[in-house]
Structure formats: C-alpha cells, structure tokens
Amino acid sequence: MMFWLAFMLLLSAAQRGDAQWDWLTGIFGGGTTGSSTGQNDPNCGVAAGSRIIGGQYASQGMFPWQVSLQNLAQGGSHGCGGSLFNNEWVITAGHCVDGMTNPAMWRVRMGLASLQYYENGEQEFTVTKVIMHPSYTASAMGFPRNDVALMKLNRPATVSNYVNNICLPDRDASVGTNCVVSGWGVYDIQSQYFGQAPLSATLKWTYAPILDPGYCSQNYIWGSEMVSSIMVCAGYDHGQDDACNGDSGGPFICPSPDGSRWELNGIVSWGEQPCGAQYKPSAYTRVTAFKSWIQQTIQSN
Known part of the structure; x- marks a missing residue:
C-alpha cells in the first residue's frame, strides 16, 4: 500500500450547492x-x-x-x-x-x-x-x-x-459536517498513472464530509491500525474529490457551531496513492488534539 504525503487537490468534482457559503462576505x-x-x-x-x-477553482480572497x-x-x-x-x-x-x-x-x-x-x-x-x-x-x-x-x-x-x-476550534466538528479542503495540489487523476502529475496553477477546493472513525477503521477502508484519535477521516466513497500530493499541510476547515466563521479542524496529512481511489478517504491531523x-x-x- 502506498501513500501520498507532502508536496498537492484532486478536485475533479461535480458542482454542489453552496448555501453554507452565504456568510463568507x-x-x-x-x-x-x-x-x-x-x-x-x-x-x-x-x-x-x-x-x-459551486466549487473547484477559488478566486483571490476566497x-x-x-x-x-x-x-x-x-x-x-x-x-x-x-x-x-x-x-x-x-x-x-x-x-x-x-x-x-x-x-x-x-x-x-x-x-x-x-x-x-x-x-x-x-x-x-x-x-x-x-x-x-x-x-x-x-x-x-x-x-x-x-x-x-x-x-x-x-x-x-x-x-x-x-x-x-x-480560527482554531474549541471542539471538533461532528461526523457528517460538510467541511472544505483547499490547495494547489495534483488535480488530475489520470496523470498519476502515466508518471505526470502536475500541480494546479490556481487554488482549488472541494467539500469533504467528516466520516465516522468506526467506518474508516474497517479493513476495506484503512483498518484499525491506521486510524487514531489524533486524526480526522473525511471524504467520499467514490474518491475523485480529494486531497493529494502538494495539498499537504493545507487547511481542512469546517463551519463554527454558530455558522459565523470557518475553523481549522484539520491539517492535510496523508491518503492513498494514487489519489482519488474509491473507499480511501484522506486523513487530516485533528487540530483540537494539538491546540x-x-x-x-x-x-x-
């Protein structure tokens, strides 16, 4: 099993609703x-x-x-x-x-x-x-x-x-919260298979819902030895919309409990290589554990 680590966001994703973004003004x-x-x-x-x-490419100040x-x-x-x-x-x-x-x-x-x-x-x-x-x-x-x-x-x-x-959070966002990850990382799934995986020249973002640790601990996902209490597991079963090489260290942000601001709930840490695989959500450092x-x-x- 191989993992990506440092030095990119497979945001090949579909457009999604954006009601939670209304207060970003x-x-x-x-x-x-x-x-x-x-x-x-x-x-x-x-x-x-x-x-x-919608989502994918970010504008300056987003x-x-x-x-x-x-x-x-x-x-x-x-x-x-x-x-x-x-x-x-x-x-x-x-x-x-x-x-x-x-x-x-x-x-x-x-x-x-x-x-x-x-x-x-x-x-x-x-x-x-x-x-x-x-x-x-x-x-x-x-x-x-x-x-x-x-x-x-x-x-x-x-x-x-x-x-x-x-902002740093006072408590963890709950399972199911639709959070956001952003970065300039590798953005094309297919290029990873041909040895050419360019970074995105423009900042990209995608939604990444928080998953239950019990789900991520299942053997066909990551297994109990991989998932710990100092991590957040987030993403989609279908893969595709995910963090990747070069996104490492970047923000995994969730709405605050009152919906007034964004909070740093995670730090992009590791995931499957090649990125975007099914049933392989990314792992994020849980910020409350290190606050x-x-x-x-x-x-x-």
Whole structure:
C-alpha cells in the first residue's frame, strides 16, 4: 500500500450547492493584530468577496488564510500548503518540513489564488522559525503521526480582503459536517498513472464530509491500525474529490457551531496513492488534539 504525503487537490468534482457559503462576505480593514497570545484573532475565519457559486477553482480572497510554502533549496516552487494563524504564524504538517527545518529554506506566499502570476494584494514573507511537534514520527509504512508544525514569519501579515487568520476550534466538528479542503495540489487523476502529475496553477477546493472513525477503521477502508484519535477521516466513497500530493499541510476547515466563521479542524496529512481511489478517504491531523501545543509554542516564541 502506498501513500501520498507532502508536496498537492484532486478536485475533479461535480458542482454542489453552496448555501453554507452565504456568510463568507466579511470585509476587513488593514491591520496587524497581536500574534503572541496563541488565541484566536477577533476577526478570524471570515473571507471577503462575493458569494461562491459551486466549487473547484477559488478566486483571490476566497480562502484568505491559505498559504503556499515554497522551498528555496528546491527551486522555490510550491511544496506544501499551510494556514495563517494570528498574523505571524503558519500552521502546517510536520512531514512538510521534516528534514527541512532551516528557516532560510522557506518562502511563504499568501493572499493569492494563482501560483503563476503576481496578484495585487498578495503578501510574501521569509521565515524565522520552523518548529515541528516534538512527537512527530514518520512510520515505515509512509504515514506520519503527530503531523503538525509551526512556522514563524519574519513580520506580521496585514489583514485585508485577501489575507486573514483562520480560527482554531474549541471542539471538533461532528461526523457528517460538510467541511472544505483547499490547495494547489495534483488535480488530475489520470496523470498519476502515466508518471505526470502536475500541480494546479490556481487554488482549488472541494467539500469533504467528516466520516465516522468506526467506518474508516474497517479493513476495506484503512483498518484499525491506521486510524487514531489524533486524526480526522473525511471524504467520499467514490474518491475523485480529494486531497493529494502538494495539498499537504493545507487547511481542512469546517463551519463554527454558530455558522459565523470557518475553523481549522484539520491539517492535510496523508491518503492513498494514487489519489482519488474509491473507499480511501484522506486523513487530516485533528487540530483540537494539538491546540494546546500550538498555543503554548506561540506564547513561548
């Protein structure tokens, strides 16, 4: 069995209803609120711009917490996704920075939809700290545990119509919640079988409903040895609409209980290779399991 890990979203998906997107219309002024407390920013989790019709390609500002992590030691191309938290910190997957914790290796871009072209409102940063979870492990089978890391930016990001912080949840979203995953990852199923799997030049997204852990623990899905309490299992039986290589570290977001904002319920971690297989939903790092570590690390750094 093979797994994809770091460095892409098979969003070949059908168009879906978008009632839950109606409230994604907040407008923010500029500012750089405090970043050292580890707590949610007052305006976190709200996106600016127009109502979304259907899904697949994202427009600039649709996911203002989404960042592109680019490894300068590997040519500066997109490697993983991440989520902006408290203006000065990026939350990503541990396997994205495993063996690459030198801050000088990284560039962070945010406020963009296109990787090919510079967009007005885009912001770019260097990194001053890369901190992996101390219990991170990459198993011999290829899937990681405690798959979370933090990056500190060289300066606070400026909140705008295109850049905003994501919220951390107080509790997990319930099974069946229709959440969303976004990224610039591999987007074509067939290309994986022919050895050519290009990244998407434009940010993409898809719905990903949270699945019952008992369902994901069945032998024909992932099995009990693969599924743990520090993971969220989400996706569709038909596959196709899924995260893939290059989406790793990116946001898995769910509506808050009152429907007023988005919350970071998961971090894209691992899944089947090739991506998009039937009965092989993706696994996400469960953020509530690491919320205290995230907050304490930010407070002490």
